[in-house]
Amino acid sequence: MLHFTRWKMIGILAIVLVGLLAAVPNLFSKETVDSWPSWVPKRQMVLGLDLQGGAYLLYEVDKQDYVQRRLRTLVSEIRKAMLQEPRIGYSGLGVQGQGVQLRVRDVSQLDLVRTRLEPLRNPLGNSLLGGTAINEFDLTVGSDGLVQMTYSEAGLTQRIRQIVDQSIEVIARRIDQLGTVEPSITRQGQDRILVEAPGLGDPERLKSLVGQTAQLTFHLVDSSYQTGQTEPQRKPGTIVLPGQDNPNVNYVLDETPLITGEDLTDAQATFDQRSNEPVVSFRLTTGGAQIFGDVTQKNVNRAFAIVLDDKVISAPVIREPILGGSGQISGSFSIQSANDLAILLRAGSLPAKLTIVEERNVGPGLGADSIRAGKIAAIIGTAAVCAFMIATYGVLGWIANIAVIVNVVMIFGIVTLLGATLSLPGIAGVIITVGTAVDSNVLIYERIREEYRSGRSAIASIDAGFHRALGTILDANVTTLIAAVVLFYLGSGPIRGFAVTHAIGVATTMFTAFTFTRLLVAMWVRWRRPTKISL
Amino acid sequence: MRHLRLVPDNTKIPFMRMRRWTFPIAAFLSIMSVVLFFAIGPNYGIDFLGGTVIEIQTKDPKPDLGKLRGSLNGLGIGDVQVQTIGEDNSILIRVGQQPGGESAQQDAISKVRGLIGDTAEFRRIEIVGPRVSGELAFNGGLAMLVTFAAIAIYVWFRFEWQFAVGSIISAANVVVMTFGFYVVTQHEFNLTSLAAILTTVGYSLNDTVVVYDRIRETLRKYKKISLGDLIDRAINDMLGRTVITTMTTLIALFSLYIFGGEVIRAFTLAMIFGVIAAIFSSICVAAPVLIYFGLRSDAMNDKKKDEGAAPQKA
Numbered sequence: 001m002l003h004f005t006r007w008k009m010i011g012i013l014a015i016v017l018v019g020l021l022a023a024v025p026n027l028f029s030k031e032t033v034d035s036w037p038s039w040v041p042k043r044q045m046v047l048g049l050d051l052q053g054g055a056y057l058l059y060e061v062d063k064q065d066y067v068q069r070r071l072r073t074l075v076s077e078i079r080k081a082m083l084q085e086p087r088i089g090y091s092g093l094g095v096q097g098q099g100v101q102l103r104v105r106d107v108s109q110l111d112l113v114r115t116r117l118e119p120l121r122n123p124l125g126n127s128l129l130g131g132t133a134i135n136e137f138d139l140t141v142g143s144d145g146l147v148q149m150t151y152s153e154a155g156l157t158q159r160i161r162q163i164v165d166q167s168i169e170v171i172a173r174r175i176d177q178l179g180t181v182e183p184s185i186t187r188q189g190q191d192r193i194l195v196e197a198p199g200l201g202d203p204e205r206l207k208s209l210v211g212q213t214a215q216l217t218f219h220l221v222d223s224s225y226q227t228g229q230t231e232p233q234r235k236p237g238t239i240v241l242p243g244q245d246n247p248n249v250n251y252v253l254d255e256t257p258l259i260t261g262e263d264l265t266d267a268q269a270t271f272d273q274r275s276n277e278p279v280v281s282f283r284l285t286t287g288g289a290q291i292f293g294d295v296t297q298k299n300v301n302r303a304f305a306i307v308l309d310d311k312v313i314s315a316p317v318i319r320e321p322i323l324g325g326s327g328q329i330s331g332s333f334s335i336q337s338a339n340d341l342a343i344l345l346r347a348g349s350l351p352a353k354l355t356i357v358e359e360r361n362v363g364p365g366l367g368a369d370s371i372r373a374g375k376i377a378a379i380i381g382t383a384a385v386c387a388f389m390i391a392t393y394g395v396l397g398w399i400a401n402i403a404v405i406v407n408v409v410m411i412f413g414i415v416t417l418l419g420a421t422l423s424l425p426g427i428a429g430v431i432i433t434v435g436t437a438v439d440s441n442v443l444i445y446e447r448i449r450e451e452y453r454s455g456r457s458a459i460a461s462i463d464a465g466f467h468r469a470l471g472t473i474l475d476a477n478v479t480t481l482i483a484a485v486v487l488f489y490l491g492s493g494p495i496r497g498f499a500v501t502h503a504i505g506v507a508t509t510m511f512t513a514f515t516f517t518r519l520l521v522a523m524w525v526r527w528r529r530p531t532k533i534s535l
Numbered sequence: 536m537r538h539l540r541l542v543p544d545n546t547k548i549p550f551m552r553m554r555r556w557t558f559p560i561a562a563f564l565s566i567m568s569v570v571l572f573f574a575i576g577p578n579y580g581i582d583f584l585g586g587t588v589i590e591i592q593t594k595d596p597k598p599d600l601g602k603l604r605g606s607l608n609g610l611g612i613g614d615v616q617v618q619t620i621g622e623d624n625s626i627l628i629r630v631g632q633q634p635g636g637e638s639a640q641q642d643a644i645s646k647v648r649g650l651i652g653d654t655a656e657f658r659r660i661e662i663v664g665p666r667v668s669g670e671l672a673f674n675g676g677l678a679m680l681v682t683f684a685a686i687a688i689y690v691w692f693r694f695e696w697q698f699a700v701g702s703i704i705s706a707a708n709v710v711v712m713t714f715g716f717y718v719v720t721q722h723e724f725n726l727t728s729l730a731a732i733l734t735t736v737g738y739s740l741n742d743t744v745v746v747y748d749r750i751r752e753t754l755r756k757y758k759k760i761s762l763g764d765l766i767d768r769a770i771n772d773m774l775g776r777t778v779i780t781t782m783t784t785l786i787a788l789f790s791l792y793i794f795g796g797e798v799i800r801a802f803t804l805a806m807i808f809g810v811i812a813a814i815f816s817s818i819c820v821a822a823p824v825l826i827y828f829g830l831r832s833d834a835m836n837d838k839k840k841d842e843g844a845a846p847q848k849a
Contacts, residue, residue: 050798058667060637355637357664366590366658366798373796381790385783391539392779424799425730431791432734432806435784436741439776442783443745446776453544472748475693476741479702482689483682483737490678491733492671498730502737535538 002463002522012515016406019508022413045416048423048497049196051371053364055203057195057210058188059354061163066352067151071095074120074137074149076256078102081116088113090147099137099150107145114141117149124158134158160191163351167193173347174209193354203361205340213309213353214344216264217257220295221303221315244311245332251312253305258295263288267345269338272330278338281328282345289325297321306331308341374427381431382408385438393445393535399524400441403517407437410508411501420504423497433505436480440513444469449535458533459525466518473513481506541782542775550770550818551763551826557819565708568715577717580725581661585632585668587644590659591651593624598655600626606650612643621797626655637664675729679710679736686740694747697828702743705821709739712816713809722801731802735809738784742777743817749773750822762830766822781814 004012025033025044033042049056075093078100082088089105104113122136136155140148168185171193175183183197183206195210197203222238237256243249266283284292296304296318305315306329313331333341382405390397411430415422448465456464484503487495550557581588600617607615607628616629628647633639640662648657663671683703691699713732717724746769753769760768770777785807792803 060666355664356641356662357637358667359660359662361657361660363656363658365592365656370796370798373794373798377791377793377795380794381787384786384790388539388783388786392541394538425727425802428730428734428791428799428802428806431787432738432784434787435738435780435810438783439741439745439780442776442779446773446779449775450772468752472745475748476744479686479689479744480737480741482685483733483740486682486685487678487733490674490681491730492674492726494726495675495678495730495733498734502734 002459002466002518002525004519004522009519012519015511016410016516019410019413020406022417023409026412026416043416043419045412046419046421047198047367047371048421048426049198049360049362049367050424051367051422052198053200053362053367054196054198055183055200055206056358056360057197057203057207057356058358059167059193059195059211060357061160061167061191061193062353062355063156063160063191066160066163067098067156068095069352071098071100074100077120078117078149081120084116086112088116096148097150098156099148101146101148104145104147107143110141110143110145110147113147114139117147120149124155124162157190164191164193166351167354170348170350171195171210174343175206177343177347178206178209192357199364203359207356209340209343211354211356212344213350214261214341214347215309215349216261216345217307218259218292219253219255219257219305219307220299221305222252222254241305241307241310241312244308244313251305251315253307253312257307258304259284259288259292261345261349263291264345267342269333269335269342270328272328275330277330278333278335279328279330280333280338280342280345282326284325284327286325289323292325293321293323297323370424374424378427378431382434385434389438389441395524396445396521396535399517399520400438400445403441403512403520404434404437406516407505407508407512408434410512411505414504414508415501418504420500421497422501423494425494425498426501429498429501430505433502433509436477436506437509437512440469440473440477440509441517443472444513444517445535448533452533452535458530461533462521462525466521470514473510477506477510540775541778544775546771546774547767548771548774549767551767551823554819554823554826557815558823561708561816561820564715565711568711568718571718572714575718577714577724578721580723580728581629581663581668582725583668583672585640585663585665587630587640587647587663588659588661589628589630589644589647589657590620591626591628591655592622592658593626593655595654596624598624598626607647610643610646610650612646615647624655625658625797632665637666640664671726675726679733682733682736683707690744690747694751695830697825697830698747698751700828701821701824702740702747704824705743705816706736706739708816708820709735709809709812712812713805716805716808720804722805727799727802728805731805731809734806735813738810739813739816742780742813743821745776746770746773746817746821750825762826766825770818770822777814777818781810784810 022041022043025042030044033044036042072095075095078093082090082102088109090102091105093102094100104110117139120137121139124134124136134154135152136159137149138152138155140150142148164187168187171185175185183195183200186194186196188194195206197206200206219239237254238252239255240250240252243251263285264282265285268281270279270281271277272279300318300320303315303317306313313329329341385404386397386401389400393400408430411433412422415426444465447469448461451461451464451468452458481503484499484506488499488503491499600619603626604615604617607617612633613631615631616627618627619625620627630643630647633643644660644662651657683706686706687699687703690702710732713735717728722728749769749772750766753765753772757765757768788803788807788810792800792807795803
């Protein structure tokens with residue numbers, strides 16, 4: 001147990017050295033580390049939001065809202081498909097639960113119905129990858145003329161996945177424009193997006209930029225009703241939407257938008273030349289400009305509404321055809337809100353509404369307090385434990401202390417190397433590891449003591465003590481390691497933060513007990529050749 | 536040089552005879568914890584109930600709590616709790632779960648923000664929606680059960696099945712008693728508390744396995760002594776280690792408790808309780824369970840001969 005080959009010794013010391021060196025950059029400020037030459041390891045520990053402050057925002061795709069919206073679009077798509085020549089007569093077209101249904105009058109047209117509706121099933125996955133393509137909707141055509149298009153379980157799941165992917169892109173574009181913070185945007189589970197912005201004190205601006213769907217549409221105002229009427233009647237193919245500034249004013253609009261946010265190529269916040277108010281000017285794509293030109297030409301003196309997320313921002317009257325493909329949106333903006341709207345329009349709209357299901361913000365002050373308190377507690381705790389060990393074991397106590405301190409520094413080194421996040425529960429994980437790491441030394445020393453008392457020579461006792469104790473240490477730590485690994489995979493948030501450092505700590509504890517402590521004791525034995533053990 | 540010895544050598548404390556007292560005490564404490572859990576229940580935090588916690592530091596060093604409480608409760612967002620933590624101007628505001636889904640929570644916070652405005656620094660805001668809170672509780676419970684199962688299988692492979700049962704009963708005892716601690720003290724029970732409980736589970740298992748390892752070794756060594764005496768001998772042989780390890784762990788935890796700051800004070804207190812419960816449980820629950828489940832004192836001699844030559848002499 002006390003013999004080490006030269007290579008083994010070098011190997012052990014090399015691993016310890018790497019672990020220690022990896023922790024070194026954490027002792028310096030970020031600026032200092034950045035000024036080091038490029039070959040020096042510079043990686044620093046990632047501190048959790050609870051330690052450095054920041055915002056944690058968990059968004060969820062509003063499935064119900066998305067499905068309702070999508071089904072409404074599907075209804076108008078089906079209506080359009082049925083109106084193609086030859087027309088297909090139907091009745092009762094509408095949303096029914098998770099789908100759309102209608103009844104075809106002439107049962108002999110069912111085959112035609114099938115070919116017309118097939119393309120609307122909207123294939124999602126591509127079969128290029130070998131899998132079968134999943135369709136968003138299932139189509140059932142009953143022989144009695146009842147036609148249903150409903151969401152398939154797989155179709156909806158797949159669609160939500162796509163929405164999450166698209167949303168992550170859109171959010172990233174929006175935040176890029178903001179330029180000041182560098183949040184991480186990640187998928188969580190099937191229908192959630194996690195936005196973490198370390199160091200961000202006030203997340204309100206971030207929230208308003210990330211959370212807004214920003215679906216922009218232009219609709220013609222239905223001229224048969226007086227704009228501003230409080231309780232307008234509506235007929236098929238129209239929608240009623242409230243105004244943004246005054247929710248009591250309702251507008252009756254054509255359901256099908258003239259153009260949407262996708263027809264925009266650019267949007268900028270500027271000032272209106274006459275009123276000097278902040279406005280958002282936009283430019284349309286060639287296709288969009290054409291449509292817009294045509295419509296405005298045909299509808300001079302009618303009003304059209306600019307709608308953002310189901311609220312009418314403004315409803316100007318068309319004075320003359322707008323042919324140039326550019327225009328501006330006005331509607332009591334502040335400079336910042338005009339700027340934000342321009343960012344939102346440039347970055348594109350979210351494919352579905354996102355709601356915040358969990359939010360945690362920690363101001364930088366609180367995190368700094370926690371770190372300071374944690375450091376003081378760690379120093380005092382370590383000093384007290386070290387003093388106790390030296391009082392109990394003398395020279396071997398010193399060795400144990402060196403081993404435990406090396407152990408702790410290695411934990412921080414490995415956390416740094418892995419890029420894992422250190423949170424407050426993580427610090428607790430380190431401290432409990434100090435407990436078990438000391439225990440492994442105590443087990444070894446108590447064992448050596450027992451062997452010595454039973455009459456063995458000093459060196460034989462040390463050898464046997466290590467031999468016996470290491471079995472116990474292995475079993476005890478493997479048990480704890482199992483617990484920590486399970487917690488890491490199943491836990492979330494603080495539990496995970498704890499499990500990371502605890503698992504790493506158990507591993508380093510086993511490593512130091514089996515190699516480093518043994519090496520130190522072996523070196524001490526070779527140096528002092530003890531014939532007596534005072535424990 | 537003489538070193539510190541907290542425990543004299545050759546102690547002969549009859550732990551297994553004491554089990555007539557200690558085992559019922561452990562059982563009683565566990566049952567009481569369960570009863571209290573259902574009768575009173577822990578003070579669940581927002582992680583499990585949903586709702587909002589806001590921590591502010593007012594610019595006024597001696598703010599008028601009553602006035603703040605009054606105006607917050609006048610916002611029409613249900614019962615709002617206001618309390619100081621640490622200093623006079625560090626204030627914790629709790630707002631209950633708002634009816635009306637996820638966005639209603641956000642609206643309630645805007646109202647509180649509007650009321651407080653510039654008079655204070657917002658140190659922390661946590662909002663947990665109704666859906667997430669249920670999942671967090673479920674995942675925490677699931678993590679615990681899977682941990683137990685994995686540990687039981689490992690211990691079963693390395694020892695005998697009685698040891699597996701014993702380590703789980705002992706760990707469950709620690710969990711239940713720590714829960715009881717939360718019920719009695721009414722400290723807020725949140726995800727961090729769950730982490731504290733899981734820590735004590737880890738510590739308890741570690742300690743139980745250390746004790747079991749020694750019992751297994753003693754079983755192999757002595758053949759003709761009764762199981763109770765064997766276990767007593769194993770525990771007494773280890774008493775020095777147990778006390779020293781407990782001391783060092785508690786030193787570390789107490790320094791964290793005293794100097795580690797307000798945020799983790801409740802967390803460390805629960806761990807201190809849990810560590811003591813774990814030590815007690817390893818000796819007074821895990822060990823007697825072996826007797827109650829009929830471990831035979833020659834169990835270690837029948838099998839596992841391949842595990843190396845354990846010395847047979849006394």
